[in-house]
Amino acid sequence: MGTQRPVIELTDIRKTYGMDGNAVHALRGVSLTVPTGDYVAIMGASGSGKSTLMNIIGCLDVPTTGRYLLDDVEVEHLSDRQLALVRNRKIGFVFQSFNLLPRTTALDNVELPLVYAGVGTTERRKRARAALELVGLSERMHHKPQELSGGQQQRVAVARALVTAPSLILADEPTGNLDSTSSSDVMALFDRLHRAGRTIVLITHEHDIAEHAERAIRLMDGQIVSDERNGERGWISEQHTVRHGSAR
Amino acid sequence: MRFREVFRFAFAGLRANKLRSALTTLGILIGVGAVILLVAVGKGSGAQVQANIDKLGTNLLEVSRQAGGFGARASRNTGTQSSVSALTLADAQSLVDPVNAPDVLDEAPVVTASPTATYDGATHQIAQLVGTYPAYLTATNWQIAEGSAITDDDVNQARKVIVIGQTVATDLFGTADPVGQQVMINSVPYTVEGTLQAKGSSGLQDADDFAIAPLTTVQDSLSGFGSLSQIVVQAKSAGATTAAQNEITSILTSRHHLSATASPDFRVLNQQSLLATSSSTTHTFTVLLGAVAAISLLVGGIGITNIMLVTVTERTREIGIRKALGAPRAAILGQFLVEAVMLSLIGGALGVAAGLIGTRFTVAGVKPVIVPASIALAFAVSALIGLFFGSFPANRAAKLHPIQALRHE
Incomplete structure (x- = not known):
């Protein structure tokens, strides 16, 4: 793995909210490298700092200190405008609550990042159709979000994340609002994308979702407490295995 | 990001809330229409006095x-x-x-x-x-x-x-x-x-x-x-x-x-001095009527600010999504500003139409005389009102932080 070029390279990332007196340290020195093509699950209880980490990886927020290289671009000191550009070009977001624009067709939703990238209408349409085809929704591209099921909405969101061919797909609890059937549909989609060579970072607190990934990183109190590859000893969690009474 | 796209988003935003957009437009419509009509009435009464004096011999x-x-x-x-x-x-x-x-x-x-x-x-x-x-x-x-x-x-x-x-x-x-x-x-x-x-x-x-x-x-x-x-x-x-x-x-x-x-x-x-006196009187009259109408135009403008603020709050999540997907601040600013200007321009255009129709009738015994400058001015002012009164809410939208905006329910 070490031979591959890293997509994400975090070095001693710290994030502090608030003033000196009652400062909250959300991240206390996180270092992490994600090579191209990796499939990583970031796990942790609420308050562990995983949302903060996801915001920083997603360039929605900047770290207080530390160094962040995204695709060889140093992003920790970028301006708002430059961060918007990086988000547009390098990151495809998938959110827990889908976050599609209401009253807007699936096709228009998928086109949206391309609009901000300045892609022309014809090219945009072509690429958005291809992305929707990839997630198996070419039949429903003219439907609006309220006319689609949760699973379908999330697949539209995945298509939207894919359409700009980003360096990184960042999914924040992508199955959190889905039933088990839709969940496995969406996770099958991520698995397929991984096999196609995409770099995927999943934020989740569900073990069975994290099991899809190649690598699991556990956060606690703003620090990485474990970083394990699929198949290694202790993969995912002992407690999980015990609780469910069955080994993988 | 082209201007056409900003325009398209703004138009979609207005269409999403047709009744609200129509009512906001109405405020500007009444303001612009009132400016044109009342200035025309003032001008018309001035012309009437002038004609009467001309009949007597200047x-x-x-x-x-x-x-x-x-x-x-x-x-x-x-x-x-x-x-x-x-x-x-x-x-x-x-x-x-x-x-x-x-x-x-x-x-x-x-x-x-x-x-x-x-x-x-x-x-x-x-x-x-x-x-x-x-x-x-x-x-x-x-x-x-x-x-x-x-x-x-x-x-x-x-x-x-x-x-x-x-x-x-x-x-x-x-x-x-x-x-x-x-x-x-x-x-x-x-x-x-x-x-x-x-x-x-x-x-x-x-x-x-x-x-x-x-x-x-x-x-x-x-x-x-x-x-x-x-x-x-x-x-x-x-x-x-x-x-x-x-x-x-x-x-x-x-x-x-x-x-x-x-x-x-x-x-x-x-x-001649009677004429001068009366024309200065009607001038004052015209200015007063115009001022009353201008106030209603101002109220219409404040209506735009109000509605745009509500819209921005309501659509905080949408703004967050757009920002997460890479919309720069200028694109968000542009979208909401164009929405506000479209509201005021549509209101302005309808107001000009209403004013022109209104001046075809005799108002309080006076045949209104259209002042072309008042049409141009009222229309230009309505566009400026959109820019001015829309810039505060649009700026607020543009400055929203994407994380907070996405969390907004």
């Missing part, structure tokens, strides 16, 4: 008698005698003087009466019969409709001839031709020489309930040879009326032996 000065003040009495030192000296024919003739009154073109002495006219059983009380010289007609802007005017010969020989106004003609003769007919004026037979063109009513008075006869004839049979009621003076041009007024004042002051400080026993009425 070169016209009227000299009439007036009770003198204390100064006049003291200076004349006549004790028991009446303080008001008569305006005489000699006074009138003294006004045509190329040396002392170079700005006076002509004068016409006037005596008035209100006699009863009878013709073939029909009776009509003439509101004003003027005994005067032929110059009166040109000075006061009367045109002959049929027949001819009175002549200097008629005056010199005191012929019993009369020129009648349209109201008098219709009342006495109906549809028949009055020219050459004999009418009885207070039982004295007069020959109708001509009729006057209608001037229409100005205010409460019917200007056409009017007749003109030679001065000498009227003095003979109706008014007697006392004081003149009036001297009508025609200045050489509309611009020379003020100079003419001063010349008349100085000639009559010396003829009536008045001291410079005494209040005069005559009064010179200048139509």
